[in-house]
Amino acid sequence: MNLFAESVGFGIVTASVIALAAVGLSLQVSVTNFINFAYGDFMTFGAYIAFSANAAGLNFFPAVLVGAAGTGLLGMASNWIVFRPLVKRKSRTLVLLITTVGLSFIVQNVIVLIWGSSAQRYTVSLGRALHIGPFLFTPGDLILIGVAFSLLALLHIFMQYTKFGTSLRATSNNADLAQACGIDTSRVVMGTWAISGCFCAIAGVGLALETNTLRPTVGFNELFVVFGAIILGGIGRVYGAMLGALIIGILTEVSGMFADPAYKGAIAFAVVILVLLIRPQGLLPSRGRSA
Amino acid sequence: MLELADIEFAYGGSKAVAGCSFTVADGLATGLIGPNGAGKSTLIEVIAGGLAPDCGRVVFNGVEIQGLGRAAVARAGIIRTFQTTRELAHLPVLENVVVAAPDQLGESLFASLFLRRRWAAQEAVLRERAEELLDWVGLSKLRSEPAGSLSGGQRRLLEIARALMAQPKLLLLDEPSAGVYPAVRQLIAERIRAIVGQGITVLVIAHNMAFLGEVADDVVVMAEGRVLARGALEEVRRDQLVVAAYLGGGQMRGTS
């Protein structure tokens, strides 16, 4: 029982990172209608920027903020240079997807060019693990969970109660209609890339800290986990992404109790496949209906 | 031929179609008209199988077809055109038409590889028929052009030719003359009358009263998801409810 609780605890930590990543991606997909395959590399980018800022002397948290800002800018720049011209031409989703693959090559390998391909050690020592109730957490874990929780809560408030948040929801629901109502959809898109970039940078840092190593493929290798969370929650559904992340995070860790930990990812994904077979639209109740 | 009974459909919270019932008689052209937001396009989507109604039945020649999906409905003989033309933009015009033909022998993987002799003859026949149809709508010269390069009016004609290629029993025309020059509108109207003359049943959505007058024998008026009135165009235009619906929410356009 103890071990189970601890696993769940680890699962929540894992889920926090995945949730941040998945929510960022979901936000972007819900507004732009295509999945950014360079997202994992954006995460890596954010982590590297934060790492460098930290190494250059900034304290940990300001460094993370710098990483977030940098990735937000990267997202906006990508939108401006690469995606907007294609969207204006009404390119198909398929085409935009392919473009993000190209972007992934570029981002990942620019990182290699700048920082080299070998692994860097990335640690933040924040004290030893403590027992809190039945769980076992380090202060770092707690901070991570806290940050994730607060950011998600902030996002929720932002989406529901601010003007921009409402514009965002309107655009994601029906971009043409939103535009007809006077919403500047291109501004919403830009803003979404920025927000998504920030979330993904923080997730990238969290990811690197989980294993204390930072290498150019860190984000890319995590992509399928993030995808799994999104599939569970339904593509483009932000709250679904949170749910999906939680499920995958906990499942991954708990499965380590029963099976070889090396297969954690595979087991979690087996669940995703199961959901795909039974309920392809995701676990959340559906929004509309077509035959 | 087509019978709609108590069709309802809601998008999320708002009811687009709220209890709609009427029949479409065999061999005639029936018009479907109504102000914006009346639910006409939603209804057409339900008939064509793109949407499953929340309740109600769509009965085609005695068979219930609601919720069966587009492909099944098409195979049953109901073929539609689209409000915003959906041509296959990157493919040549001729191919756009030929692809619509039903029951093509060569359309399976196995047939494409090993049964060329079987479908080659049918292919020649289909191409000939497609050429005839293109000629009939006046698009013969454009047969090899990518469909995306056609003008709006030409695309509407292409959609009609394509729909005919599919040998429909019931033809659903969704705003077949929207956004075209009067000369093309005239051509389209004539073609629709000719189609009806061949015994194909037609259901036409239109906004333009004059166009509908030339094309439809019988008109159904919808507003706010319900059927308001039914009858010949002249009667329906004078109906109190219809006038109120149009004057209340939109404009009743009498001329092109």
Add this chain to the structure above:
Amino acid sequence: MLFFIVDLLALGAINSIMAVGLNLQYGQAGILNFTYYTFVAIGAYVAAVTTMGKPKVPPSLEQYVLQWNLPWPVGLLLAGLVAGVAGLLLVLLVIRRLRSDYLAIVTVSVGFILWNIVTNDIPLFNGANGLFSIPYILNGQTASAIEYTVEILAISLVILAACVWVARSIFRSPYGRVLRAIREDEVVAASFGKSLTGSRVGAFVIGCVMGGLAGALLVFYLTAWNPAAFLAEESFILMAAIVIGGPGNYWGAVLGTFVFVEFLTEIARYFPNVGNGDLIGAGRAIFIGVVLIAVVRFRPEGLVPERWLHWYGRPGAGAGPAGPLRSWRRRRSPQLSAGDAQGTADA
């Protein structure tokens, strides 16, 4: 130098088979398969374990299953078959949601997961070390490197020719036309009664079979099977190569693959390392990424566009339709008088 050229050609032929297969899936059927290399790997693996025979080194170094010793043509065929079945399973998994982005992320994820399993599983796959005692086929054991390469090249060309024949036959048939229609606009295709899933499953599976065959040839040539060769990135690069070369055109796919997958990789092998060893790999990837984005932006149909391919071949039959078809035509079509048409509608 001669070996370099022959090696290039042999690998080029093998990569071209993959190109044609992926072109069938993506270019013709519009299915986004971001894990094509998984099927190549499956084919390679099957070819290996069915022809390797008993282990020649102690189990601590190399473990694998089956350990059959079948003749290599059988191994080759099995490779294609198993890859095809795997493709079928994948398609059935996503069949209810054949949307492009769904497919993309599911295929990517499947690729990752399989890699995760393979590199961790020793008994089945020998983990990350892969299999390396794969025997030469034909007279490879005794022949010189060039001779062997030429033999592999010959076999690959034969298989490539067969694959091109398949791709071409499909392209010029009503089946290919249905695939193009579905690719362009699913709603329209469905609105004319075309079966969306039924049509595309076939093309997808055949594409996987081709991948499996290519994998088998690869493993016969390299006599080694290493998971690192089948990473997710390779699938992405293959996809990029297809898109750049010309997704709708199988010759474009071959060209794109030859240049971007093979040529760039092999050239890098033969040049001394320029400074940092990472530089070449990174430079290649950045180059591909930039070209990909540029092509999608400025020449979306690729270097060798689809329209350069002949839409229709000669259908075979002569001037008129055969007997029973004639009456079918007369019975069904309305009597359309060509005289109705008032010139071209040019509004």
